[in-house]
Amino acid sequence: MDFRFTDDQLMMAETARKLFAATASSAQLRAMLAKEEARDEARWSTIAETGLTMILLPEMAGGLGLGEVDFALTAEAAGYAWLPEPLVESAGIAAPLLAAINPSHELLSNTARSLAIGPAINPYVADADTAAALLLEHQGATYLRHPGEVKLTRQQSLDPFRRLFKVEWEPSGTPLSRDAALWRDALDRGALFAAAQCTGIAQRAIDIAVEYAKTREQFGKPIGSYQAVKHLLANAQVAVQFAKPVIHAAAASCAQRDLFSRARISHAKIIAAEAADLATRASLQVHGAMGYSWEVDVHFLLKRALALSATWGGPGFHRNRVLTRLREAPAGPEYGFARAGV
Amino acid sequence: MDLNYTKAQQNFRLEARAWLTAHVPAAPLPHFDATREGFEAHRAWERTMHQGGWSVVSWPEEYGGRGLDLIEWLIFEEEYYRVAAPGRVNQNGICLLAPTLMEFGTAEQKARFLPPMASGEEIWAQAWSEPQAGSDLAHIRATVIQDGDQLVLNGHKIWSSRAAFADWGFGLFRTPGSERHKGMSLVFFPLNAPGVTVNPIRKMDGHIGFAELFLENVRVPAFNRLGDDGQGWHICMATAGFERGLLLRSPARYQQAAAKLAAHYHAQGNDADPALGLEVARAWMNAEAYMLTIYAMSSRLLSGGKIGPEASTNKIFWSELDIHLHRTALALLGARAELTSAAAEAARDHDWLDGYIFSLAGPIYAGSNEIQRNIIAERMLGLPR
Numbered sequence: 001m002d003f004r005f006t007d008d009q010l011m012m013a014e015t016a017r018k019l020f021a022a023t024a025s026s027a028q029l030r031a032m033l034a035k036e037e038a039r040d041e042a043r044w045s046t047i048a049e050t051g052l053t054m055i056l057l058p059e060m061a062g063g064l065g066l067g068e069v070d071f072a073l074t075a076e077a078a079g080y081a082w083l084p085e086p087l088v089e090s091a092g093i094a095a096p097l098l099a100a101i102n103p104s105h106e107l108l109s110n111t112a113r114s115l116a117i118g119p120a121i122n123p124y125v126a127d128a129d130t131a132a133a134l135l136l137e138h139q140g141a142t143y144l145r146h147p148g149e150v151k152l153t154r155q156q157s158l159d160p161f162r163r164l165f166k167v168e169w170e171p172s173g174t175p176l177s178r179d180a181a182l183w184r185d186a187l188d189r190g191a192l193f194a195a196a197q198c199t200g201i202a203q204r205a206i207d208i209a210v211e212y213a214k215t216r217e218q219f220g221k222p223i224g225s226y227q228a229v230k231h232l233l234a235n236a237q238v239a240v241q242f243a244k245p246v247i248h249a250a251a252a253s254c255a256q257r258d259l260f261s262r263a264r265i266s267h268a269k270i271i272a273a274e275a276a277d278l279a280t281r282a283s284l285q286v287h288g289a290m291g292y293s294w295e296v297d298v299h300f301l302l303k304r305a306l307a308l309s310a311t312w313g314g315p316g317f318h319r320n321r322v323l324t325r326l327r328e329a330p331a332g333p334e335y336g337f338a339r340a341g342v
Numbered sequence: 343m344d345l346n347y348t349k350a351q352q353n354f355r356l357e358a359r360a361w362l363t364a365h366v367p368a369a370p371l372p373h374f375d376a377t378r379e380g381f382e383a384h385r386a387w388e389r390t391m392h393q394g395g396w397s398v399v400s401w402p403e404e405y406g407g408r409g410l411d412l413i414e415w416l417i418f419e420e421e422y423y424r425v426a427a428p429g430r431v432n433q434n435g436i437c438l439l440a441p442t443l444m445e446f447g448t449a450e451q452k453a454r455f456l457p458p459m460a461s462g463e464e465i466w467a468q469a470w471s472e473p474q475a476g477s478d479l480a481h482i483r484a485t486v487i488q489d490g491d492q493l494v495l496n497g498h499k500i501w502s503s504r505a506a507f508a509d510w511g512f513g514l515f516r517t518p519g520s521e522r523h524k525g526m527s528l529v530f531f532p533l534n535a536p537g538v539t540v541n542p543i544r545k546m547d548g549h550i551g552f553a554e555l556f557l558e559n560v561r562v563p564a565f566n567r568l569g570d571d572g573q574g575w576h577i578c579m580a581t582a583g584f585e586r587g588l589l590l591r592s593p594a595r596y597q598q599a600a601a602k603l604a605a606h607y608h609a610q611g612n613d614a615d616p617a618l619g620l621e622v623a624r625a626w627m628n629a630e631a632y633m634l635t636i637y638a639m640s641s642r643l644l645s646g647g648k649i650g651p652e653a654s655t656n657k658i659f660w661s662e663l664d665i666h667l668h669r670t671a672l673a674l675l676g677a678r679a680e681l682t683s684a685a686a687e688a689a690r691d692h693d694w695l696d697g698y699i700f701s702l703a704g705p706i707y708a709g710s711n712e713i714q715r716n717i718i719a720e721r722m723l724g725l726p727r
């Protein structure tokens with residue numbers, strides 16, 4: 001029993017954080033938005049060169065063969081930076097799905113290209129237009145389509161960096177796979193990494209509010225010296241503090257694919273989304289009208305949190321999975337790290 | 343990261359389980375805060391545990407422990423709560439004072455105080471708070487004066503848990519004329535020493551769970567001061583770290599309660615209110631999140647980390663989850679929720695009401711939750727004072 005990250009894991013997470021801090025600053029993202037660019041090609045290729053897109057790919061597919069714990073830390077960093085590029089959906093969910101079907105699929109060889117994913121649970125597909133291909137779920141089977149082969153209709157998200165599409169297509173021909181279990185795995189990873197992004201978002205929202213509260217003065221003092229302000233942010237920090245270990249444990253047990261690991265992933269998704277909601281709203285409140293303006297970053301974080309909360313299963317879906325676990329298996333102190341069949 | 347128990351850890355769990363199953367009293371003991379009889383029954387249980395080598399598993403062997411690490415301690419706690427074993431009457435000694443003693447005590451002090459603490463022969467009460475010094479603990483007025491190789495203690499302490507029946511107090515005193523965090527000392531005194539008056543105080547539940555202490559020229563050997571003269575505040579804050587951090591409330595307590603709550607809910611079958619089902623799920627998630635966070639923290643401590651201000655986030659989390667969990671249980675009980683243990687109809691369920699009343703104190707003791715939020719904001723987030 002050891003809850004620590006390895007030095008390699010910490011180093012990789014640090015690499016991701018530094019890369020995003022250097023290439024995806026608020027100013028850089030805003031400039032990109034002004035130019036109405038879907039993707040910053042330079043940043044995306046740096047991301048690919050750094051190996052972040054290879055984390056979850058098996059070595060057979062030229063990947064690093066690492067696990068969900070490794071990728072969760074990267075997803076956290078991506079959330080912290082409200083990264084616009086589809087690193088999480090492509091490298092964290094779609095590519096592992098394709099690799100599970102065919103590790104030597106040619107689409108996996110070019111890491112600079114992204115894959116989009118359309119599970120039944122999400123009505124819209126993110127970044128479908130810029131993807132090399134879409135992996136689509138129909139009755140548990142996996143179909144691969146190129147963007148040109150389907151009808152894409154942009155659906156505007158509140159989050160200006162999220163590029164959602166309605167995908168119209170026919171599930172004709174032979175699917176890549178009929179194994180519905182693959183989509184359960186995809187859903188698990190989707191929920192898990194959405195949760196990881198949420199804690200990153202929450203921490204960023206707290207951090208920018210702390211910085212603001214130290215300098216903004218009212219009544220002759222920094223607003224951060226007032227307890228009402230302190231306690232808003234302290235509560236948000238408590239929520240983050242108790243969401244992270246759940247995410248990390250959920251990542252570590254993801255491969256169990258059982259009642260226990262799925263409930264833990266759902267637990268992580270629920271509380272991480274709540275932490276992001278709490279922290280972004282606290283951050284808004286601490287910034288006052290400034291926080292309500294487009295000029296301050298709070299709204300980007302708040303919008304991303306709102307989007308991630310509902311995608312890959314909303315709170316109702318995940319609460320049901322927790323309830324199912326509680327109904328179907330015993331709970332109690334000796335079941336904290338339980339797995340099916342043990 | 344490897345969230346599997348080692349073979350040795352699994353074996354240890356089974357060993358603890360076997361011993362506890364064979365020794366845990368069949369019927370619950372009378373409450374330790376209610377009567378002397380209940381208190382002594384718990385002391386006897388401490389002795390039984392000590393004889394089996396289970397009273398202080400994480401302590402070094404020379405003081406009666408097994409030298410186990412934090413993960414093994416957590417496993418032991420899981421087994422302990424799993425069988426609903428009696429509450430630990432010497433908790434403030436073994437979980438709060440002992441780690442402090444091990445860090446700051448001399449070899450002689452450890453040899454003198456730890457073994458009888460482990461066996462329950464000496465049961466400890468914490469005597470820090472005063473009528474004028476609660477949250478603002480640095481405001482205490484009780485004094486200590488050195489007189490040769492003796493210390494003379496004077497003052498008025500309050501809210502000292504277990505002190506109505508306990509044997510020893512560990513109190514916070516100051517050198518006369520000293521101010522705030524300076525000049526403080528942590529001193530041990532027998533609660534039956536000449537000059538100590540113990541006035542029991544009834545808690546909200548009617549039990550005499552704490553006491554007010556008047557100290558009038560109480561003389562103890564200078565040996566009874568932990569650390570150097572003036573080091574008291576520093577030592578107290580280390581103790582408070584243990585108190586808020588992880589030793590006071592092990593996660594198993596809440597996991598056990600959440601499991602019981604879920605069973606209670608499921609037993610209601612089709613009559614169960616789905617809205618309460620969501621609260622039950624919430625209670626379980628909270629207990630799991632607390633457990634995972636404590637395991638993560640323990641792993642960090644095992645590799646040399648220290649408990650920092652994040653101890654304050656723990657204290658807020660466990661105290662709030664405890665209240666939520668018990669409120670949910672009372673909602674499940676419906677109109678029977680108000681029945682006490684004295685009511686025949688409440689034979690099995692009054693634990694929830696007792697637990698709820700107990701949980702209400704959580705946000706107050708061990709440093710109120712408002713104070714914890716101040717600490718998080720100032721020391722974790724770096725906001726100005």
Ligand SMILES: Cc1cc2nc3c(=O)[nH]c(=O)nc-3n(C[C@H](O)[C@H](O)[C@H](O)COP(=O)(O)OP(=O)(O)OC[C@H]3O[C@@H](n4cnc5c(N)ncnc54)[C@H](O)[C@@H]3O)c2cc1C
Binds near residue numbers: 227501
């Ligand atoms: C069940 C129980 C057991 C206890 N056991 C012990 C024991 O064994 N030994 C011992 O020494 N003490 C014990 N205590 C006392 C406990 O430590 C104090 O109650 C606690 O420190 C709070 O102090 P107070 O009660 O004087 O409240 P006060 O300090 O008067 O606080 C009252 C209210 O004001 C708020 N407040 C105070 N200062 C601030 C501030 N700066 N910012 C924001 N809000 C503030 C508090 O949060 C609280 O809500 C126990 C208390 C309880 C309830």
